[in-house]
Amino acid sequence: MHNLGTVFQFEVRRTLKKKSFWITAFSFPVIIGVVFAIIFFSNKTTSQAAEDTKNEKFSIAITDKSGLINKDLVKQFNATESTDKQASIDQVTAGKLDAYFYYPQDVSKERVEVYAKDVGLFDNGRYEGVAKMLLQQSVAPSVDPQTTSILQGNVGFSSTTYKDGQPFDGFKELIAPGIFLVLFYILITMFGNQMLTSTTEEKENRVIEMILTTIEARTLIIGKIFSLIVLAVVQILIILVPIVVGYLLFREQLSLPNFDLTSIPIDPLRIAISATIFVLSFLLFTGLLVAIGAATPTAKEAGGYFGMVMVFIFGPLYAVTLFLSQPDSVLVKILSFFPLTAPIPLMLRNAVGNLSHTDALIAIVILAISATVALAVAVRMFRYGALEYSRTLSWNTIFKKSAKKL
Amino acid sequence: MSKSPTTQQNAVTVDHFRMDFGKKTVIKDLSFEVKKGEVFGFLGSNGSGKTTTIRALLGIYQPTDGELLINGEQFSVSSGAKLGYLPEERGLYKKESVIDVMIYFGQLKGLSKADARQRSEAYLERVKLSDKASTRLDKLSGGQQQKIQLGITIMNDPDLLILDEPTKGFDPVNRRLLMDIIEEHQRAGATIIFVTHQMEEVERLCDRIILLKDGTSYAYGTIAEVKRRFNGMSLDDIFIKVYGDENEPEEEKK
Numbered sequence: 001m002h003n004l005g006t007v008f009q010f011e012v013r014r015t016l017k018k019k020s021f022w023i024t025a026f027s028f029p030v031i032i033g034v035v036f037a038i039i040f041f042s043n044k045t046t047s048q049a050a051e052d053t054k055n056e057k058f059s060i061a062i063t064d065k066s067g068l069i070n071k072d073l074v075k076q077f078n079a080t081e082s083t084d085k086q087a088s089i090d091q092v093t094a095g096k097l098d099a100y101f102y103y104p105q106d107v108s109k110e111r112v113e114v115y116a117k118d119v120g121l122f123d124n125g126r127y128e129g130v131a132k133m134l135l136q137q138s139v140a141p142s143v144d145p146q147t148t149s150i151l152q153g154n155v156g157f158s159s160t161t162y163k164d165g166q167p168f169d170g171f172k173e174l175i176a177p178g179i180f181l182v183l184f185y186i187l188i189t190m191f192g193n194q195m196l197t198s199t200t201e202e203k204e205n206r207v208i209e210m211i212l213t214t215i216e217a218r219t220l221i222i223g224k225i226f227s228l229i230v231l232a233v234v235q236i237l238i239i240l241v242p243i244v245v246g247y248l249l250f251r252e253q254l255s256l257p258n259f260d261l262t263s264i265p266i267d268p269l270r271i272a273i274s275a276t277i278f279v280l281s282f283l284l285f286t287g288l289l290v291a292i293g294a295a296t297p298t299a300k301e302a303g304g305y306f307g308m309v310m311v312f313i314f315g316p317l318y319a320v321t322l323f324l325s326q327p328d329s330v331l332v333k334i335l336s337f338f339p340l341t342a343p344i345p346l347m348l349r350n351a352v353g354n355l356s357h358t359d360a361l362i363a364i365v366i367l368a369i370s371a372t373v374a375l376a377v378a379v380r381m382f383r384y385g386a387l388e389y390s391r392t393l394s395w396n397t398i399f400k401k402s403a404k405k406l
Numbered sequence: 407m408s409k410s411p412t413t414q415q416n417a418v419t420v421d422h423f424r425m426d427f428g429k430k431t432v433i434k435d436l437s438f439e440v441k442k443g444e445v446f447g448f449l450g451s452n453g454s455g456k457t458t459t460i461r462a463l464l465g466i467y468q469p470t471d472g473e474l475l476i477n478g479e480q481f482s483v484s485s486g487a488k489l490g491y492l493p494e495e496r497g498l499y500k501k502e503s504v505i506d507v508m509i510y511f512g513q514l515k516g517l518s519k520a521d522a523r524q525r526s527e528a529y530l531e532r533v534k535l536s537d538k539a540s541t542r543l544d545k546l547s548g549g550q551q552q553k554i555q556l557g558i559t560i561m562n563d564p565d566l567l568i569l570d571e572p573t574k575g576f577d578p579v580n581r582r583l584l585m586d587i588i589e590e591h592q593r594a595g596a597t598i599i600f601v602t603h604q605m606e607e608v609e610r611l612c613d614r615i616i617l618l619k620d621g622t623s624y625a626y627g628t629i630a631e632v633k634r635r636f637n638g639m640s641l642d643d644i645f646i647k648v649y650g651d652e653n654e655p656e657e658e659k660k
Contacts, residue, residue, distance in 0.1 A: 002483050002484040003483070003513075003514050006510070006513045006514055007514075010506075010510045010513075014499075014502055014506070018501075201499070205497040205498060205499060205500055206495045206496055206497030207497045207498055207499060209461075209466065209491075209493035209495055210491060210492075210493060210496075210511070210555075210558070210559075211514070212464075212465075212466050212483075213464050213465075213466070213483065213489060213491045214483055214511070214514035214515055215483050215514055216483055219483075
């Protein structure tokens with residue numbers, strides 16, 4: 001493995017220096033951050049709506065056809081009662097009134113109408129919050145607290161299910177092995193293109209011939225694959241660290257469920273199976289994408305084949321319900337054992353606990369053989385395709401030509 | 407396998423080399439030697455198998471038959487041979503900086519990072535490109551990129567310099583630089599294999615030459631010997647006589 005370290009360092013360093021790597025790497029956590037920020041501001045808007053309303057000079061008019069609204073509460077909110085719906089709406093339209101709530105005769109059949117002046121995307125939600133709170137607080141005294149809790153869905157439940165004589169929490173059980181499925185999805189989505197183009201660059205730049213007098217093709221490919229793995233780990237950390245930090249620091253503000261991480265069941269065997277499938281699948285698709293890149297003269301041409309690979313990888317997602325409900329069906333078996341479609345069905349089935357140990361063993365053996373073959377073919381294709389500057393490598397060239405060195 | 411003393415004295419030994427690509431035979435039976443310290447001209451029309459022979463010599467192609475040796479051994483990237491190779495198809499990592507690419511190749515050629523940096527900086531100084539060290543290669547002109555590629559080729563002070571059509575696409579400034587570099591390495595005792603169509607360069611630089619035709623050696627020896635065989639004709643005239651009957655030269659098909 002002469003010069004492996006040099007290639008590895010060069011590939012990692014130059015990728016880390018690219019702006020595009022960091023833009024892609026941070027795009028996922030940034031999107032997650034934006035979503036959480038919207039949730040945060042939305043939650044803040046709703047919970048503080050009533051408080052804000054009390055503190056602000058806030059002109060509200062109310063028409064109560066239902067007879068449910070408590071007159072004292074109306075006074076507390078400095079609201080006025082209106083008998084003319086249209087006149088009140090006109091006042092809101094003209095900006096003379098901040099908000100107007102119209103409670104219909106039967107709130108269970110008709111909608112409560114809220115008319116208000118715009119105060120911004122995030123703050124507009126508070127009007128509905130106030131209208132809803134007025135209604136809830138008005139009827140609350142006539143119902144006992146227990147009934148209120150039941151009707152508001154504020155009743156806690158504690159469920160214990162059993163499997164093989166042992167307590168079994170299906171949701172919690174899938175978290176640890178399921179992480180590998182999520183990571184695989186993210187890595188292939190974000191790194192697939194980089195895997196594909198990792199070898200086309202040398203060809204497109206006509207640099208390959210000089211390279212091959214200093215390093216074996218196999219070493220070059222392995223160096224590139226190692227660098228991709230390290231970059232994938234960097235990517236995973238960039239995704240996970242902000243999520244974990246965000247969860248630990250802002251859990252309450254984001255209204256996230258309070259997970260007791262220590263309560264997540266750790267089944268070493270299932271985690272090991274998921275981890276093995278994840279690693280082998282990653283290597284299989286790395287080999288496959290690198291091979292495609294090696295066989296085609298340009299990144300543009302390689303891109304055409306990339307779509308086909310993505311269909312194989314992510315196509316099984318359309319049969320998710322089948323994997324969950326009929327794990328023994330023929331289709332599920334085929335998708336689980338065919339190497340190109342196997343990763344998602346296998347990791348999903350293992351996460352939900354319906355992948356038998358026998359199936360797991362067979363699948364792992366198939367994936368291991370496939371990954372080895374894919375990587376070997378990638379090296380062979382790179383070796384043969386390296387000097388094909390203008391045409392796509394043919395199968396005949398790859399497997400029958402004996403003149404070139406492997 | 408133990409090699410004969412003659413083989414070990416040669417910088418390059420090609421012995422009954424044959425190269426097939428599928429059903430097509432590119433090289434039928436080729437044998438020649440390049441002595442240590444000489445400048446050897448490797449001549450032939452396009453498609454005559456010059457580049458194929460070079461690639462087989464450098465282990466990029468596996469020969470169908472025969473032996474191709476450097477310093478008495480088959481070349482491998484870990485053999486320790488100090489080699490400088492400027493291929494016909496040229497290019498560099500265009501999106502990387504000049505200095506990063508030079509250091510990378512220096513390291514691949516066995517230099518330490520510090521040594522590679524020092525040699526790169528010295529070369530950039532020589533070719534007046536020091537101010538471009540941190541510039542991306544694709545921001546340089548074509549001529550400047552040629553200089554960088556040339557610098558990478560000689561960075562490790564090679565004992566064997568293989569230049570495949572080195573002046574192809576070179577402007578006069580870089581052509582002069584190349585000739586200076588060849589002469590410097592010649593004086594330093596390096597062996598130089600020179601693939602070219604430029605007969606005036608062959609006449610000026612080469613000690614011995616080989617003319618390839620139809621996958622075999624058509625003429626081989628010192629320039630004087632080859633000229634004698636063709637009744638004292640100039641190299642240009644010999645080239646036209648040998649290859650003139652070939653119609654539109656075909657690109658080498660690998």
